[in-house]
Amino acid sequence: MNEAKRQVNAWVFIAPSLILTLVFGVYPIVWALKYMFYDYQGYGEAVFIGLDNFGRMMRDQAFWESVVNTFIYAAGKLIVTIPLSFLLAVILNRALKGRHILRAIYFMPTIISASVMAIVFYVIFNSYNGMVNQLLLKFGIVNAPIDWLGANYALITAIIIAIWGAIGNYMLLFIAGLQNIPEDLYEAASIDGAGPMRKMWSITIPMLGPVLQMIIMLAITVSLKGYESIMVLTEGGPYGKTEVMYLYLYKLFFPVSTGSTSIQQFGYGSAVGFVTALIVGMVTLIYFYISKKLNDVY
């Protein structure tokens, strides 16, 4: 096969995904990059306003509160999810009876729709007849129902739901990583007299380095971008206490409540979208820089 033919074949294979990426991936980004400098509500004439949308964003207390909420939400989710899913992976990677069934059970939340999950959790957590409060009251742990979806607890509840939904997914990725560690390393360590903890610290964790780096990076980006279950559970309320960046952004393009912003804000939304993407990108880059060492496998 000559070079020209090889080139043609390569382009034939690349073309479908390239075209789809250009149309559905690159074009919307270019569109948003243009309209973030415009006052545009989705109809009529788009008016060029320079950096006004960014000025508005700097003054927009609701947006910055959503940024803070996002970091609390992401941190809360990661701090619990990563160690817990790792622990589960280690346990379920052993020759345990019924481990396949347990893996399937833990993985199940990953395949359940976020909206359905949020509705089920609403039934569990609501303060007037939710199961959690009924149990707490029954066992005398609390005297009065806790408003799990109220201002003081709503974000914590959202984090609990996010953890429940994510553990199985990361557990599976960790299991895949664990299964790639050569068994003879553990055998050699055993001969040298190493105990389970020593093996964990000196073999498992270092050997998982690149996988761990990838899993944490995935977890960071997914957590910073997550909003679906919050949208169904609280719509970002009460009064913005669970508003996260991407939910705030979503509402600018697709208003969800008759009482809140009911007019689409394509121009301002594009500016907010650009900055939120920048925030997520910067956090990921910083993480990559800090975690470079994880990539060094012995």
Next chain:
Amino acid sequence: MKKNKWLHTSMALILAAALTACSSSGAVENETSAESTDGTTKLVYWTMDRHDAGYIEDKIKEYESLNPGIDIEMKVMAENYAQSVDIAFSSKQAPDILKVTSLPTWVKKGYVEPFDDHMSDEMKERFKDLIIEEKNMIDGKVYSLPNTGQFWRLIYNVDLFEKAGIQEPPATLDEMVAAAKKITEVGKESGAYGFAGNFKSPSGFERVAYPTTTLGKGMVSEGYNFKTGQFDFTVYKDVAVALRQIREDGSMLPGSESLDVDPLRAQFAQGKIGMYFNHSVEPSVFKSQFPTEVRWAAAMPPTVDGERNGAAEVISGTYLALSKNSEHKEEAWKFIEWMYSDEVQVAYQEAGNGVSVIPSVAAKAGAPDIAGIEYFLPTNEDAIYPANPTGVTEGRVEGVKKGDIFNKFIFSGGDLDKDLADLNARYNAALEKARAAGDTNVQPMPDFNPGDLKGTLVKE
């Protein structure tokens, strides 16, 4: 060479298909309405209303039997209706007839056709008092007309009121606070509380504040003062303080902060709520969605001091619209005209689907066949207000929106005076921008007198 030709052709086709899918303009004709081979004209009708779907389906069958050449396909799209309409118009698949959600926006987007050239003189006469600029008329052209309205009331549990020794529904906000406290005192043991609101949504506060304040003061609708042409949210201070007091007293259903309207209704139907605010859809909700054994009633909203200087605002103005892209405008209009007829609308109200705001219908319609609707029938203290610019302004408001400010005060307290001054400043700045951008032509009405609205729907 031959292979390259095929390759280029295939790639061009893929690219064309992808770009066509994304295209929002072009010469592609509307694809939904069509003439079938047997000569039948197919019309597509979209709505987001579920509660009257059965009735409308029956009416469509009746219309089809009266007009053999017409086939109407109704689609109920309860979720993401506005987005579905946007997508349908950009992909040239818009329906011929649409239930309206946001008329001024739809007119600006070029979705809908004016009624003016289609309406008969008789029809214009029937609706003459219901045509309002920026509600159903834009720049002097009528794009939709109302049929029913939302008549707002305080809904209360008669059993709990009697148990608490309360004889009458509250006429003032103070009485409402006191009633909520008494009900909670006698009901808490069984899990019943005096008051609840669906404060999950920013509209939770508005459902209480708007009817209360329009009936009591009448000068301000959705925060907009008709006389001054400016936003003034200080009129809602008394309502916010009263609701805060109910919360402080422990008389509000736990979880109201995150309550949606359907769970609220479910709790009311179980006898756990003494009072809440909602509109004339509730009787049909309690008939079909949440059947209840509870003895309930509804009353005009309480006011700050018992004075009723205005009229409780009835949310109404639009119903059906005719798509600008329809290939069968005449046929679609005939159906719309029939749907607006007294014959259909009288039966609509009598079937309990809603309360009509059309005077000729209100005069003819008998009592609807649904328990509790009698509390929501029009009184001389219910009225449709002029259009306000709140909807178009809200999108331009910087920072936290009104609903969240009030909800936060009710549940967490704070310096309300300072927040209201800030809210007024931000909304008025946004209003100025909206006016400058041509989003609204609503101007101050120095002669506006809310008392004049009394009796505009019914005299008695």
